[in-house]
Amino acid sequence: MSARVIDGRDAARRVRERVAEGCAAFRERHGRPPGLVGIQVGDDPASEIYQRNKAQQAEECGMAVERMKLPGGTSQAEMDALLDRLAADPAVDGMLVQLPVPDPLTEPAIAARIEPTKDVDGFSPVNIGHLVRGEPCLRPCTPSGVMWLLDDAGVDLEGASAVVVGRSLIVGKPQAMMLLERNATVTIAHSRTKDLAAICREADVLVVAVGRPEMVRGDWVKPGATVIDVGMNRLDDRLCGDVHYDEVAQVAGALTP
Ligand code: NAP
Numbered sequence: 001m002s003a004r005v006i007d008g009r010d011a012a013r014r015v016r017e018r019v020a021e022g023c024a025a026f027r028e029r030h031g032r033p034p035g036l037v038g039i040q041v042g043d044d045p046a047s048e049i050y051q052r053n054k055a056q057q058a059e060e061c062g063m064a065v066e067r068m069k070l071p072g073g074t075s076q077a078e079m080d081a082l083l084d085r086l087a088a089d090p091a092v093d094g095m096l097v098q099l100p101v102p103d104p105l106t107e108p109a110i111a112a113r114i115e116p117t118k119d120v121d122g123f124s125p126v127n128i129g130h131l132v133r134g135e136p137c138l139r140p141c142t143p144s145g146v147m148w149l150l151d152d153a154g155v156d157l158e159g160a161s162a163v164v165v166g167r168s169l170i171v172g173k174p175q176a177m178m179l180l181e182r183n184a185t186v187t188i189a190h191s192r193t194k195d196l197a198a199i200c201r202e203a204d205v206l207v208v209a210v211g212r213p214e215m216v217r218g219d220w221v222k223p224g225a226t227v228i229d230v231g232m233n234r235l236d237d238r239l240c241g242d243v244h245y246d247e248v249a250q251v252a253g254a255l256t257p
Contacts, residue, residue, distance in 0.1 A: 003252040006153050006228070008145075013047070015148065015208055016061055023062030033064045037086055037095045040055055041079075042072035047098045049149060053177045054096065064091075079105055080113050087115035088139045094120035099170075123169065130179050145174035145180075146228050153254055157182040161202055164241075165216070166190045166209035171230055196220075208242040218247030227255045 026034045036058050040051045055065045070078070079097075086092045095118050097110050107123075116126035122138040130137030150157065162184035166172035176188045189199050200206055200220040208216050209230035223226060231242025241256075249255055 003227070003255040004153075005225075006149055006254050006256045007227075008149060008256055011152050012145075014152075015145075020061040021193060025048070026063065026237040032091070033062055033135070034093045035064045035066070035089075035091045037066045037068060037092050038069045038098065039070065039082070039095065040098045041070045041074050042102045043101075044100075044155070051098050074105060074200065076105055076109050079110060083110070083115070087118060092118065094118050096121055116203075119193045123225065128169075128174070131174055134181055137218045140170055140174045141187055142230060143178050144169050146230065147173060147178050149256065150226065152207065153226065155205060155254070157184045157205065160184045160204040161187075162205040163187045163189060163200055163203035164207045164209070165193075165200065166211075166230075168209065171209035179205070179207075196197070210242045212242055213240050214242070214244040216248060218244065218251050219247050220252045223251055224253040225251075227252045227256070229256050 018088075023034055037118045038051045039053055040047050047095070051067060055067050058065045068082070070082075083095070086095050095114065096112065096197040099107055101107060101110065111123045112125060114124050115167065116124045116138070119127055119138050122128070122131070122140040127137045127139070131139055157179060164172050164176045164179065164186065167188050167190045172190070173187060180186045184205065187199060187202070189196055193199060197217075197220040200216060201222050203222060203225055205226045205228075207228045207230065211231055211233065213231075214228070215237060225237045227243055227248055229241035230245040233240050233242070243255070245255070245257060
C-alpha cells in the first residue's frame with residue numbers, strides 16, 4: 001500500500017483564502033482592518049523568522065499588523081504594562097507573544113496576563129479552560145490545523161481510536177481535547193509511555209508531536225491509519241518530521257509529508 005498524501009500546503013492556501021474573506025467582512029463591518037500585534041523579545045533567529053512569516057501572511061490576508069521587538073532583559077513588569085496597554089487598545093484585536101521568551105520573562109506569567117479575548121495563540125488559562133469545557137474560545141493554532149487537515153482529508157473521527165504522541169501545552173494536550181470533542185477515543189502518549197510502538201499500532205488516527213527525527217517507524221502503524229506528523233527537526237542536510245516517511249507511507253492510508 002502507498003499512503004495518500006495529505007497536502008498541508010494546499011490546505012493552508014485555502015485557510016488563508018477564508019481568513020482573507022473574514023478580514024474583508026470585518027473591514028466592512030468596522031470600517032477598519034482587524035489589528036494584530038506580534039511581540040518578540042530578544043534576537044533569537046528562529047523567533048525572527050516565525051514573526052516575519054506570521055506578519056507577512058496576516059498582512060496578505062488583509063490584517064493591519066504591527067511587529068514589536070523588545071530588548072532581551074525586558075522585565076515582567078514591562079511586559080505586563082505592554083500587554084495591558086494592548087488589551088485596552090480598541091484598534092488591537094489580537095496579539096501573539098513569540099515563545100520561548102528569554103529570562104526573566106516566563107511563559108506562565110505572560111499566559112496569565114494576556115487578555116483572553118485577544119490571545120490568538122489560545123495559551124491563556126482562560127482559553128485552555130474553555131477548550132477543556134468544550135466552549136467556544138481562541139484555540140492553539142497547530143492542533144487546530146491538524147483538525148482542519150483531518151476534516152479536509154475526510155477522516156471519520158467518531159469512535160475512532162486516536163493516539164497523540166506528545167503532551168505539550170501548545171500541541172499534544174489541546175490536540176487530545178480537540179479529538180475527544182469530536183468523539184474519538186483518545187490516548188495521550190509521552191516520554192514515559194511503556195511500549196509506545198504497540199500503543200501507536202492501535203491508532204486509526206496517529207498524531208505525532210515529539211521533536212525526535214523519524215522516531216515513528218513503519219511497524220508502529222496500523223495498516224490504513226491516518227498519520228499526521230507535526231514534528232519539524234533539522235538534520236545536517238535536511239528537515240524531517242517525527243515520522244519515518246518512506247516506511248510509514250508503505251503502511252498508512254493517509255500521511256502528511
Ligand atoms: P515539546 O514541548 O518538546 O514536547 C515534546 C513532547 O514529546 C513531550 O510531551 C515529551 O514527553 C514527548 N516526547 C519526547 N520524547 C519522546 C519519546 N522518545 N517518546 C515519546 N514521547 C516523547 O515539543 P512541542 O512544542 O510539542 O513540539 C513537538 C514537535 O512539533 C517539534 O518537532 C516541533 O518543532 C514541532 N512543532 C511543529 C509545529 C507546526 O506548526 N508544525 C508547531 C509546534 C511544534 P514528556 O512530556 O514526557 O517530556
